[in-house]
Amino acid sequence: MGGARGRISAFLASLREWPAGAIRAGVIVCVLAAALGGLARLDETLGPFDWRADRNASLTYLDREYGDRGWALDRRVIEDARLWMPRDAEYGIVLGPRWDNLDGQVAADFLKYFLLPRREVHAESASWVFCYGCDVARLGAGFEIHFRGRGGIVFGQRRP
Amino acid sequence: MTLRAITGLAVLHVFFLGVGSGILWGLRGWRAWTELARLAGVAYLLGVASLMVVLTLSLVVGLPFGPPLVLTCGLALVAVGILLGWLRGRRLPPLRPPTWRFPAPSVVSAVLIAAVVVYFEAFFRSERLAELYDWDAWFTWTLKAKTLFYLGGMEEWVFGTAAHSGGVLTSYPPGFPAVQAASFHAMGSADVVTLNLNYWFLTLGFAAAVAGLLAPRVRSVILVPVLLLMLVLPGLTGIPVPGGADRPLAYFIATAALLIVLWLDERHAWQLAAAAMLLGGAFLTKREGLLLGACVLVAGLAATWGYRRSAWPRLGATGLAAFALALPWRVWVETQSFPDEGLETSVLATLKNVDRALPAFELALRAMFGYDLWLVLPGVAVLAALLGLVGGARRPAVFALVFLGVAVAANTWITWSQTFFGLTLDYSLNPATRFMVTPVLTAAAVTPLLLERVWMATSRERALSARPRSRRSAGLSWAIVGFALVAYPGAMLTGYSGMRLPGQPPSFPSRAECIRAPVAGEPVRVVFGYERSYPDADALRDRARRAGFDSAGVARDGCGRLRVFVDAVPSIEAGKALSGEARKADLAPTLEHDPRE
Numbered sequence: 001m002g003g004a005r006g007r008i009s010a011f012l013a014s015l016r017e018w019p020a021g022a023i024r025a026g027v028i029v030c031v032l033a034a035a036l037g038g039l040a041r042l043d044e045t046l047g048p049f050d051w052r053a054d055r056n057a058s059l060t061y062l063d064r065e066y067g068d069r070g071w072a073l074d075r076r077v078i079e080d081a082r083l084w085m086p087r088d089a090e091y092g093i094v095l096g097p098r099w100d101n102l103d104g105q106v107a108a109d110f111l112k113y114f115l116l117p118r119r120e121v122h123a124e125s126a127s128w129v130f131c132y133g134c135d136v137a138r139l140g141a142g143f144e145i146h147f148r149g150r151g152g153i154v155f156g157q158r159r160p
Numbered sequence: 161m162t163l164r165a166i167t168g169l170a171v172l173h174v175f176f177l178g179v180g181s182g183i184l185w186g187l188r189g190w191r192a193w194t195e196l197a198r199l200a201g202v203a204y205l206l207g208v209a210s211l212m213v214v215l216t217l218s219l220v221v222g223l224p225f226g227p228p229l230v231l232t233c234g235l236a237l238v239a240v241g242i243l244l245g246w247l248r249g250r251r252l253p254p255l256r257p258p259t260w261r262f263p264a265p266s267v268v269s270a271v272l273i274a275a276v277v278v279y280f281e282a283f284f285r286s287e288r289l290a291e292l293y294d295w296d297a298w299f300t301w302t303l304k305a306k307t308l309f310y311l312g313g314m315e316e317w318v319f320g321t322a323a324h325s326g327g328v329l330t331s332y333p334p335g336f337p338a339v340q341a342a343s344f345h346a347m348g349s350a351d352v353v354t355l356n357l358n359y360w361f362l363t364l365g366f367a368a369a370v371a372g373l374l375a376p377r378v379r380s381v382i383l384v385p386v387l388l389l390m391l392v393l394p395g396l397t398g399i400p401v402p403g404g405a406d407r408p409l410a411y412f413i414a415t416a417a418l419l420i421v422l423w424l425d426e427r428h429a430w431q432l433a434a435a436a437m438l439l440g441g442a443f444l445t446k447r448e449g450l451l452l453g454a455c456v457l458v459a460g461l462a463a464t465w466g467y468r469r470s471a472w473p474r475l476g477a478t479g480l481a482a483f484a485l486a487l488p489w490r491v492w493v494e495t496q497s498f499p500d501e502g503l504e505t506s507v508l509a510t511l512k513n514v515d516r517a518l519p520a521f522e523l524a525l526r527a528m529f530g531y532d533l534w535l536v537l538p539g540v541a542v543l544a545a546l547l548g549l550v551g552g553a554r555r556p557a558v559f560a561l562v563f564l565g566v567a568v569a570a571n572t573w574i575t576w577s578q579t580f581f582g583l584t585l586d587y588s589l590n591p592a593t594r595f596m597v598t599p600v601l602t603a604a605a606v607t608p609l610l611l612e613r614v615w616m617a618t619s620r621e622r623a624l625s626a627r628p629r630s631r632r633s634a635g636l637s638w639a640i641v642g643f644a645l646v647a648y649p650g651a652m653l654t655g656y657s658g659m660r661l662p663g664q665p666p667s668f669p670s671r672a673e674c675i676r677a678p679v680a681g682e683p684v685r686v687v688f689g690y691e692r693s694y695p696d697a698d699a700l701r702d703r704a705r706r707a708g709f710d711s712a713g714v715a716r717d718g719c720g721r722l723r724v725f726v727d728a729v730p731s732i733e734a735g736k737a738l739s740g741e742a743r744k745a746d747l748a749p750t751l752e753h754d755p756r757e
Contacts, residue, residue: 020618023551027611030540030547031382034607035272037536038388042275045392049282050660056289057662061673061719064161064353067291067298083722084694106295112318113303116350117310120317 071110073103074149077130078114081155084146085118085128092123096133098152104132127158161289161669165347165354172346173204173361179234180207183437186244188430194256198375201368205415206434208362208408209441210237212335213485215342216444219334220488224312230342264634265641269380272388274644279391280364281648287356289669297403298352300332305340306350320496333489335444336405359407366411367391370605373418378612386540386611390604395533395597405445410598412442413449417456417563418605420478424463424555432478439478440485451570452598453482459563463555510577519583520575524568527585527592534600538564541603544610552617553610560606567599674719676753683728683754684735688712688747690721697722707745709738727754 015021056064062079072078085091093111095104111130112120123129129139133152136143142159149155180203181196190196196203214233215225223229265273292298307318314320314334343358344350367387374383390396396407416438423431439456442449457479464471529538541560548557571592575581582589615621629637648659655663671690678684688704691697697714701724704712709726717723729735735751742749 014619019550023547023614023618026543026547026551027382027615030544030607030611031385033536033540034389035385038272038385038392039275041392041394041535042279042388045279045394045397046282047660048398049286052286052290053282053288054662056286056291057667059289059291061669061671064289064291064669065720067293067352069293071295079716079720082720083692083697083716086693109295109299109303113298113306116303116306119311119315 066114071106072114073099073107073132073151074153077147077149077153077155078111080147081128081130082115084155084157085115087117089118089128090121090126091115091118091128091130092121092126093130094123094132094134094139096131096135096152098133107132128155129158130155161351161353163668165349165351166288166357168346168348169343169354169357169361172343173365175234176207176211177204178207179211179237180204182238182241183207183210184241184434185250186241186248187433188428189245189248189250190253192253192255192257192260194260195253198372199369201365201370201372202415202419202434204365205369205411205441206437207234207237208339208365209412209438211342212338212441212444213437215338216333216335216486217488219308219314219338220492222313225308225338225341226312227342227345230345262634263375264629265380265384265637266629267633267637267640269384270637270640272384274640275388276367276384276391277641277644278648279388280360281645283363283397284357284360285652285666287360288666289353290356292352292355292403294403301337301405302340302352302355302403304332304334304337305344306352308334308337308341309344309350331493332447333444333486335441335489336408336446339408356403362408362411363391366415366601369411369415370418373415373422374608374612377422378608382611382615383608386537386604386608389535389537389540390601393534393537393600393604395530395593395600404594406594406597409442409445409449409452410601412438412445413452413456413598414602414605416442416453417459417559417602418609420456420460420475421463421556421559421606421609424460424559432474433481436478436481437485439482443482443486444489448595448598450486452567453479455563455566455570455599456602458566459559462562463559465558510573513576513579516576516579516583517572521568521572523575523583523585523590523592524571524596527571527596528564528568528599530585530593533593533596537604537607538600541600541607541610544607544614547614548610551614553613556606556610556613560603560610564599564603567596571595671717671719671721674717674721675750676755678732678735678751679753680732683730684732685723685725685727685752685754686729686735686738686742686749687723687725687752688742688749689724690717691724692721694722697724700724703745704742704747707742707747709742725752727756729754 015025062075066072066075066078081091091111093108095108098104099107129143131139131152131154134154136145136154136156139156140158143156144159145154145156147155177200181200183206184190184196184199184203190199211230211233214237215230218229218233219225292302304318307313307315319334340355340358343355347354367390370390371383371387416435419431419435419438422428423435439449439453442453457475460475460478461468461472464475527533542564545557545560545564548554548560574595575583575590575592581591584590585593587593650656651659652661653663653665655661686709688709689700691700694714701712701714704724704726712724712726714722714724726738729738732751739749739751
């Protein structure tokens with residue numbers, strides 16, 4: 001006990017040395033700040049982790065698979081398209097005036113990401129077409145609509 | 161989302177560790193296997209970085225991506241490491257050195273280690289079922305990863321100039337997508353949910369790398385608090401772009417910087433060689449890797465000013481080697497006629513926007529020192545560096561201060577020159593915060609070393625020696641860590657409210673969650689099967705109709721499949737009778753609850 005007290009006294013005395021003691025005191029401040037900061041923040045870190053885990057667990061299978069925060073504009077169209085097109089299908093995207101903007105561009109990006117391994121090609125040569133508010137009549141007489149979604153979004157197939 | 165996917169991913173990360181161990185054997189070797197265990201984090205990061213380098217080279221020359229390529233590249237790297245080790249005369253080491261004792265942290269350190277253990281358990285749980293929702297994550301990285309996984313190469317319409325609609329970010333390197341694509345193969349599918357666990361493995365690897373490098377040089381009572389603070393930083397745990405490559409970039413750069421700081425005093429060649437490999441990996445992770453790697457090298461040059469004739473050629477060679485590792489990709493990019501991505505890199509154009517300079521600098525400072533992002537860590541790092549300047553740790557102190565200063569300058573330049581970035585810390589409008597992840601983690605990695613060096617230089621201690629602990633004290637320390645290991649999953653299973661946990665075993669979602677068991681007294685469906693395409697579903701429906709089930713229909717099941725069924729069957733008994741008839745027609749019906757009635 002006396003030994004421990006002696007060591008503590010010697011340690012405290014060493015902190016009064018100048019400038020070494022002051023520098024060591026600075027080290028102690030840094031370590032204490034890190035330890036207290038880390039421990040104090042731990043609970044606030046675990047809370048969001050647990051919240052996220054619980055939220056993730058409550059999602060449906062498709063919510064999780066899509067991870068969609070509105071990028072798809074109308075998820076039902078993509079879901080139907082995925083069920084129509086074979087895995088080696090080639091599709092085109094036509095953006096009409098209403099969707100020829102950032103929202104339409106991002107929706108097109110999402111299709112590329114989500115529908116892989118199906119490939120995007122020029123709409124003129126594609127047998128499957130996503131039409132975002134475009135003039136459907138321009139897609140040809142043989143164009144058969146499979147799904148008509150919100151916002152004038154249409155998915156269909158060109159028949160020969 | 162399945163146990164098989166998690167296991168596959170874990171096996172892949174063990175593979176990374178194995179590859180990196182081979183590299184480490186060639187660069188450094190180890191005197192005992194316990195030493196490899198200590199350096200496992202460094203080996204793991206070396207494995208990821210070196211595979212990224214070799215896989216990128218393979219993609220550039222047009223080799224088809226797939227498990228054979230990943231395995232071949234990994235085994236080739238291990239072979240190179242073993243060959244290097246053989247050339248240097250290394251021999252198979254013993255399990256442990258004769259004087260080795262099982263590490264026994266102090267009780268205080270054990271409490272902090274226990275906190276780190278709980279942190280990783282909770283982190284794993286939060287990532288396991290996370291969605292991949294961020295635009296940057298799926299567009300910049302996972303789109304390319306899925307392309308490599310499904311189509312086996314850098315398809316022009318994704319990686320090149322042949323995009324038909326939407327945007328392109330063609331000059332982003334394919335290193336991290338290659339790791340993600342390898343993950344898909346290991347998991348057995350393009351499981352973009354379980355993919356998030358990659359960040360868990362990478363974070364564990366980085367923490368282990370920092371701890372392993374510093375453990376023999378820094379006492380645990382200094383090391384563990386800084387490590388814990390680093391892990392709980394809001395700017396890291398709430399990283400604004402889940403699914404992005406900011407974390408791996410930061411881990412590569414920070415570990416490379418730490419190796420260079422160690423080299424400043426120890427001058428082991430392997431430290432620079434490993435740093436070059438990690439910097440090469442960083443260059444192939446994100447475009448910013450080049451800028452941040454340059455910051456590390458500038459800091460290294462500044463810290464070695466006093467002996468620049470001997471140090472600068474070595475540091476220069478390290479930078480050149482790292483750049484050479486990424487060169488095939490840079491050459492490939494330069495040979496493509498990519499569309500302009502709107503990045504402004506000319507000095508003249510930057511000077512035109514001189515009115516943005518000061519606000520950009522203020523923003524960079526706020527991004528570096530914001531308490532909401534990084535707590536007290538940058539302040540502690542700067543104080544530690546200032547103490548180092550006056551307290552006998554001059555070289556690492558100069559490195560830390562110059563690195564942070566250059567990083568702030570670089571971040572300032574980004575906001576200043578790219579006028580489409582808003583003068584805000586909102587990550588969707590300006591990447592200033594994300595850019596600072598790397599400098600802050602680098603500061604966190606270097607700070608414990610600075611503090612230890614200062615302490616040693618100003619005390620009467622001659623060398624860092626582990627204080628022998630009694631069996632009882634060591635037992636108590638490990639009991640604390642062991643308790644933390646089981647407490648979190650235990651609280652999850654039992655639903656201990658103090659931990660805000662739900663009290664149930666972990667779920668492994670599958671498409672089967674859309675199948676509903678029949679309920680007595682409620683209407684049922686007779687389901688003839690589930691199909692993944694309309695043609696297949698229509699064919700099954702037609703078979704059912706030919707068997708007499710005229711009302712058989714097809715509908716989406718809510719889990720990405722098509723259900724072929726007859727619904728509105730009044731009871732389970734009636735359903736069983738219909739099922740019997742269906743079986744006679746070689747159909748395989750099942751009964752499910754019909755919630756629509």
